[in-house]
Amino acid sequence: MKTEILxxxxxxxxxAGYYVTESVVQNLDYPDPRHYLGKGKVDFAKRMIEAFGVSLAITRHELSPSQAMNLERLLGIHVIDRTQLILEIFAEHATTKEGKLEVELASLKYQLPRLKGFGRMLSQTGAGIGTRGPGEKKLEIDRRQAQDRISRLRKEIEELAKRREISRKKRQSSSVPLVSFVGYTNVGKSSLVSEISSEDLIIEDKLFATLDTRVRKAKLPAGMQLLVSDTVGFIRELPHELMESFKSTLDEVKYSDILVVVSDASDMAIKDKYSVVDRTLREIGAGEIRRIHVLNKIDLCTNERLAELEGSFPDSVMVSALRSYNIEGILNEITRKLFGEKSRRTLRLTPAEFSNFMRFRNSVEVLSESFDRELIEIVYLSSDEINERLISSICEEGRK
Structure with a gap:
């Protein structure tokens, strides 16, 4: 596990664009409260930094303000923690207005308590008994400005969330099902969505290459339409600030009809990462949505590895987005999950009811249409679930 995390x-x-020179590992039950590493490891890291000409150190755990200051003083270089590193990546990859606002909000929420920590040191400069030092005055201004900006960002994000909610309701009223591709970061979700939707999405072999939810149209083999959503990748111990700030984006997943959980078949930590995805889905309220498990990148696996995966994940669909292999397997499984066993049904509708029926045209298979005086007779195939939604919609419209 430690090797995987490192x-x-x-x-x-x-x-994030950094060249990794060397790693230092220390086996402690808890990080040192003063300077993160023990004194001996700090001295060892200092010698390595001088030998390799290192300009930045990144820590595995989140640092307290005092730990960051003490470690920088002892090492003589700038130090950031894993949360700051992820925030840097998110800031680089956010493209939509909402995504940029969410990243800025997360960054400010991370920095605010650290302003308080640094303030204790700054306030000592030039301060007498019963007076405020220049550092503390400056700190209060910075803190107030940060809090004001946080409030404005939250309001802007709330407004965008309301617009997203309106768009979501319009989408739901169209009866076209939404299938969201979720999974650990860099498992190939964007590649699979591109294959299924026949649209070229920007695809990079990087962590968190996709930050903004992207919805595309697609068709199932039987001709029914669906929407496929490419979502931000998950990661273990996603910083709390990001979870909170990206709530509206992550909320999109909760309204999916089906979740396609994508895993990297070549990853030896696949079970651990699937557990991270499962836990995250439950945290955002999407734990009960029906799932399809897809094992991507099987082109990187040996036959022995594939046999092992079949034993561990017997109901999964094995694919290769790179080789465009077995994409139809995903579509067939989506069809089965969405529509199940379809039955032949007949409805006789008024023109007004027929207009409402047409909202479900892409979710059923129409066999025939015939006109009899003022009624239209429709013979079609649909699952019980879709038919219940269709009938309910027609009845609701009739009561208006």
């Missing part, structure tokens, strides 16, 4: 931290650093 490797992930190194990959995060590379994604």
């Amino acid at each position: 490797g992930e931290l190194q990959e995060l650093a590379r994604t």
Whole structure:
């Protein structure tokens, strides 16, 4: 586990554009409360920094303000923690207005308590008994400005969330099902959505290449339409600030009809990362939505590895987005989950009711239409679930 976590931290650093020179590992039950590492490891890290000409250190755990200051003083270089690193990556990859606002909000929420921590040191400069030092005065201004900005950002994000809610309701009223692709970061969700929707999304072999939810139209083999959503990747111990700030974006997942959980078949930590995804889905209120598990990147696996995965994940769909292999397997499984066993049904509708029926046209298979005086007879195939929604919609319209 420790090797996996260290490797992930190194990959995060590379994604942020840093060249990783060396790693220092210390086995402690808890980080040192004063300067994170024990004194001996600090001295060892200091020698390595001088030997390699390192200009930045990144810590695995989140640092307290005092730990950050003490470690920087002892090492003689700038120090950031994993949360700051992830915030840097998010700031670089956010493209929509909402995404940029969410990243800025998360950054300010992270920085605010650290302003307080640094203030204790600053306030000592030039301060007498019963007086305020220049550092404390400056700190209060900075803190007030940060809090004001946080309040404004929250209001802006709330307004955008309201617009998103309106769009979501319009989408739901169209009866076209929404299928969201979720999973650990960098497992190939964007590649699969591109394959299924036949639209070229920007795809990069980086962690958190996708931050903004992207919804595209697609068709199932039987001709029914659906919407496929590409979502932000999950990661273990996602910083609390990001979870809170990206709530409106993550909320989109809760309104999906089906979740396609994508895993990297070549990843030896696949079970652990699937658990992280499952836990995150439950935290955001999407734990009960029907799922399809997809094992991507099987082109990177040996036959022995594939046999092992079949034993561990017997109901999963094995695919390769890179080789466009078995994409139809995903579509067939989506069809089965969404529509189940379809039955032949007949409805005789007034023109007004027929207009409402047409909202479900892409979710059912129409066999015939015939006109008899003022009624229209429709013979169609649909699942019980879709038919219940269709009938309910027609009845609701009739009561208006």
